[in-house]
Amino acid sequence: MPDCIRATDLWKTHVRRGVLGRTRVRALKGVSVAVSQGKTLGIVGESGAGKSTLARALLYLDPPDAGTVSVGDVDLGRISRRELRRMRPRLGIVFQDPNSSLNPRLTVGASIEEALLQHMRRRGARRERVGELLTQVGLAAGDQDRLPHEFSGGQRQRIGIARALAAGPELLVLDEPVSSLDVSIQAQILNLLLDLKDELDLTYLFISHDLNVVAFLSDDIAVMSNGRIVEQGPTEQLLRAPSEPYTRQLFEDTPVFHDRRLRYNGDRRSEP
Numbered sequence: 265m266p267d268c269i270r271a272t273d274l275w276k277t278h279v280r281r282g283v284l285g286r287t288r289v290r291a292l293k294g295v296s297v298a299v300s301q302g303k304t305l306g307i308v309g310e311s312g313a314g315k316s317t318l319a320r321a322l323l324y325l326d327p328p329d330a331g332t333v334s335v336g337d338v339d340l341g342r343i344s345r346r347e348l349r350r351m352r353p354r355l356g357i358v359f360q361d362p363n364s365s366l367n368p369r370l371t372v373g374a375s376i377e378e379a380l381l382q383h384m385r386r387r388g389a390r391r392e393r394v395g396e397l398l399t400q401v402g403l404a405a406g407d408q409d410r411l412p413h414e415f416s417g418g419q420r421q422r423i424g425i426a427r428a429l430a431a432g433p434e435l436l437v438l439d440e441p442v443s444s445l446d447v448s449i450q451a452q453i454l455n456l457l458l459d460l461k462d463e464l465d466l467t468y469l470f471i472s473h474d475l476n477v478v479a480f481l482s483d484d485i486a487v488m489s490n491g492r493i494v495e496q497g498p499t500e501q502l503l504r505a506p507s508e509p510y511t512r513q514l515f516e517d518t519p520v521f522h523d524r525r526l527r528y529n530g531d532r533r534s535e536p
């Protein structure tokens with residue numbers, strides 16, 4: 265399978281301006297990752313490891329200081345702003361907090377429609393597409409006329425997913441998409457993500473600090489710590505024989521891991 269996205273040797277330093285002057289945080293120190301078409305790469309790591317920085321750098325929302333990102337055979341660092349804008353529909357992102365992509369004063373439909381304005385001129389066609397998207401994520405077409413506060417946290421995340429899917433992306437970057445939800449709701453959203461991936465032939469880069477969740481969804485896992493990928497490989501292999509001390513420690517610190525994974529897998533694999 266060809267790569268959907270490939271990042272090579274990414275570096276990124278954040279500059280924070282505080283009362284004591286400027287401090288620099290080296291958030292990415294030579295990160296390389298690749299996701300084959302149709303696969304899911306999970307990124308797991310502690311808070312502050314650089315996961316969100318990586319997500320934003322990969323999509324050129326906050327470009328890296330050095331290194332390359334290629335989507336298919338397009339090097340995002342070598343194209344014009346205009347060409348980058350034209351690439352945007354191919355790349356979707358889902359955030360931890362669904363409220364961040366929903367305006368509380370706009371109807372859900374209006375928020376999703378924003379992502380469609382560029383390539384669908386007719387309002388009627390857009391509404392129809394929004395209805396279709398909402399149905400795809402397990403809501404109703406008529407929900408587009410309601411406001412975000414009328415929905416639960418899980419439903420709002422479904423809306424965030426619908427919005428990310430609106431322009432028909434091939435890649436979804438999911439940055440802690442279930443971390444703010446209760447465990448039972450997490451399972452529903454994870455199963456939805458699996459179904460959507462099959463239906464729409466998507467490629468996922470899935471970020472979480474929760475190893476249970478990452479292992480459930482991912483074909484491969486990259487373990488991130490302090491701005492670096494310390495270990496990466498096929499999920500089964502990493503679980504069976506983690507080679508780096510950091511990874512082993514991480515796995516030891518997550519004792520419910522195997523049970524929980526079996527339950528998730530059981531739910532999923534038992535379907536005909």
Ligand SMILES: Nc1ncnc2c1ncn2[C@@H]1O[C@H](COP(=O)(O)OP(=O)(O)OP(=O)(O)O)[C@@H](O)[C@H]1O
Pocket residue numbers: 278279280289290291309310311312313314315316317318473
């Ligand atoms: N815009 C910013 N300005 C300054 N520092 C930043 C900025 N964004 C991130 N950082 C710092 O860069 C480092 C990596 O942050 P990042 O948000 O990428 O980590 P993360 O792995 O996503 O963490 P979390 O699990 O808490 O979401 C942290 O030390 C963070 O404080």
Ligand SMILES: [Mg+2]
Pocket residue numbers: 315316317
């Ligand atoms: Mg983050």
